[in-house]
Amino acid sequence: MYDPTPYALEIPANFPPMAIPPDNPITVKGVELGRFLFYEERLSGDNSLSCGSCHSPQAAFTDDGNQFSTGIDGSIGTRNSMALINLGWDNFYFWDGRAATLEQQILEPVVNPIEMHETWPNAAGKLQADSAYRDLFIEAFDAEQIDSTLVARAIAQFLRTMISANSKLDKVMRGEAFFTQEEQRGVTLTQLEGGDPDLGLGGQSGADCFHCHSQAAGLFTNGQMENNGLDSVFTDLGAGAVTGNPQDNGKFKVPTLRNVALTAPYMHDGRFQTMEEVVEHYNSGGTPSATISPFMKFTQGGLQLPPSDKQALIAFLNTLTDMDFVNDPRFQDPGAP
Amino acid sequence: MDGMAGQVRLHVVATWEGQPFVVSQEHHDILNHRIFVDGLKLYLSDVGLQGPSGNADLLEIGLFNFGNGAGIHVTEVASGTYSALHFGLGVRPDLNMSDPSQYVAGHPLSVSNGTYWTWASGYRFVMFDGRYDTDPNGTGTVLPTFSIHTGKNDCYTTRVLQAPAPIHVEPGDTTEVYLEFAVDRFLYTATDTIDISTENQSHGNNLPLALRFTDCFVQSTSLN
Known part of the structure; x- marks a missing residue:
């Protein structure tokens, strides 16, 4: 029987309201169904891969340290599996931003030939043949006919409940914990401009993180596309391949820093294995190009952070780890419906 | 629409030497530097018409991203005759000090716009970013960058x-109003010239420079 009981989404006090599509309100039954579907391997062509295969809770909802993910046919992807954290506040999805909504994003991996390589009619048909799923779709959507739109809506509902807001940093913000001196130094560095103060350009000898990884409202991303100076020649055009605008070449989604210590490797192509490598990339100033973010101001000479400051940044990044989120029973594989 | 009301379509547009401004096109500034403006966003607060018919509010707060083309805001106002447009460049102080977590995505003050300065507890007012070349005959596009962000209540x-002519808002009709930012004038006024090759960073910790930029931005405006 259809049960539209609303899901009691707990938005952290310092987070913005979540923009939930009017045509897909979050319900208890929708989330329950979405969780089953997230871990449902029958959505793939050979019934071997689910969303959770490349976004595993054991790896903080990434692909277990792999640079690229392997599809059902053995095909290797070209971008690193993104961590699933606080997705309900994102403006767009995929590294190149090609999906405007979670519902759109979810449709793609199922049919992508290098990922789950299935057709939606087949996938929906497999679910339709399962009486447990037939009941779950009736309960969630009052729908007897299962289709891709409803599958995407259910998974999107589930993903919107995956909220991380209980890291050490969150506890400090709530007055429940204290930073060490090194962590506090790291926090301070993220909020300071880079560059030598004596040059008269407003430099503060900081790490200049805040432009892109804004702490505002707890999200640690500015919600934009940026070219962070990885390459001078782009083998992956990123957003430029989506928009067709050369000025978007080399730009990728700015990910949240939450759980960054658990989600190696880093960057859209997983080129950096450690946080130390990432910090050193920014300390070096990055590689100039025609589309490099103006926030990468020190391609000549770099930030010149001393080793102690680089270590302090790592200490700060570690405070964003939220094991309660990763281990939350509500987000684990529920088994078969 | 109310029988005594008319519609005003406020167009917030950017130009370069009178032509429509397009991001990332090559231009030359007043010091003959090559300049590529890759990003231009700005906030306007308390935009309204004023004149013999009184005041008419058009917009409390808006974020205009010229990378996405001109911004248009449509409002219904009392019919009548207006002679001027007033606005605040930036985020009005009480809104600037408000809690950013209260705004949902899509609101001009949402943090998802990437315009909030956590360290300053306020918003960037104008974000003017790009690349420059001191060689006016240069041909390269991999160039040093500038990043001018103003903010803070100051x-x-x-x-x-x-208005160059009275703005008549007729009942049931739509009146077009154009607020223009002349981007070519973002680096100079009648009394000041900013050399982008040396003064190319402003992120709130150099108030005198931010105020000079603000003066340029404000003086670049005109009503058409």
Whole structure:
């Protein structure tokens, strides 16, 4: 029987309201169904891969340290599996931003030939043949006919409940914990401009993180596309391949820093294995190009952070780890419906 | 629409030497530097018409991204005759000090716009980013960058622009109003010139420079 009981989404006090599509309100039954579907391997062509295969809770909802993910046919992807954290506040999805909504994003991996390589009619048909799923779709959507739109809506509902807001940093913000001196130094560095103060350009000898990884409202991303100076020649055009605008070449989604210590490797192509490598990339100033973010101001000479400051940044990044989120029973594989 | 009301379509447009401004096109500034403006966003607060018929509010707060083309805001106002447009460049102080977590995505003040300065507990007012080349005959596009962001309440500036002709808002009709930012004038005024090759970073910790930029931005405006 259809049960539209609303899901009691707990938005952290310092987070913005979540923009939930009017045509897909979050319900208890929708989330329950979405969780089953997230871990449902029958959505793939050979019934071997689910969303959770490349976004595993054991790896903080990434692909277990792999640079690229392997599809059902053995095909290797070209971008690193993104961590699933606080997705309900994102403006767009995929590294190149090609999906405007979670519902759109979810449709793609199922049919992508290098990922789950299935057709939606087949996938929906497999679910339709399962009486447990037939009941779950009736309960969630009052729908007897299962289709891709409803599958995407259910998974999107589930993903919107995956909220991380209980890291050490969150506890400090709530007055429940204290930073060490090194962590506090790291926090301070993220909020300071880079560059030598004596040059008269407003430099503060900081790490200049805040432009892109804004702490505002707890999200640690500015919600934009940026070219962070990885390459001078782009083998992956990123957003430029989506928009067709050369000025978007080399730009990728700015990910949240939450759980960054658990989600190696880093960057859209997983080129950096450690946080130390990432910090050193920014300390070096990055590689100039025609589309490099103006926030990468020190391609000549770099930030010149001393080793102690680089270590302090790592200490700060570690405070964003939220094991309660990763281990939350509500987000684990529920088994078969 | 109310029988005594008309519609006003406020167009917030950017130009370069009178032509429509397009991001990332090559231009030359007043010091003959090559300049590529890759990003231009700005906030306007308390935009309204004023004149013999009184005041008409058009917009409390808006974020205009010229990388996405001109911004258009449509409002219903009392019919009548207006002679000027007033606005604040930036985020009005009470809104600037408000809690950013209260705004949902899509709101001009949402943090998802990437315009909030956590360290300053306020918003960037104008974000003017790009690349420059001191060689006016250069051909390269991999160039040093500039990033001019104004903010903080000290930079909030109000202005009243007189209309070149009376603005008549007729009942049931739509009136077009154009607020223009001349981007070519973002680096100079009648009394000041900013050399982008040496003064190319402003992120709130150099108030005198931010105020000079603010003066340029405000003085670049006109009403058409």
